[in-house]
Amino acid sequence: MSLNKIMEVIFSLVMLLFLAIIVLGILVGITIVQQLAEYEISFGMRVLFIGGMFAVFMYIAKLIVDKINEYHRYI
Secondary structure (H helix, E strand, C coil): CCHHHHHHHHHHHHHHHHHHHHHHHHHHHHHHHHHHHHCCCCHHHHHHHHHHHHHHHHHHHHHHHHHHHHHHHCC
């Protein structure tokens, strides 16, 4: 098996892992929204909390995508 094929398989596995992380992040976000609904928290505070959580999640996803693009450039 050539080095390019091995790198392609590794890259595909990393992309599947990234997809799994995104799905897990969405499920965690939905769970947190449901938990916040049980407490007496104002709607504005919920929106602020969820917006901040979404921003952090998107920043981490951007960092992962940048690393994948950098890695893919060398293949």
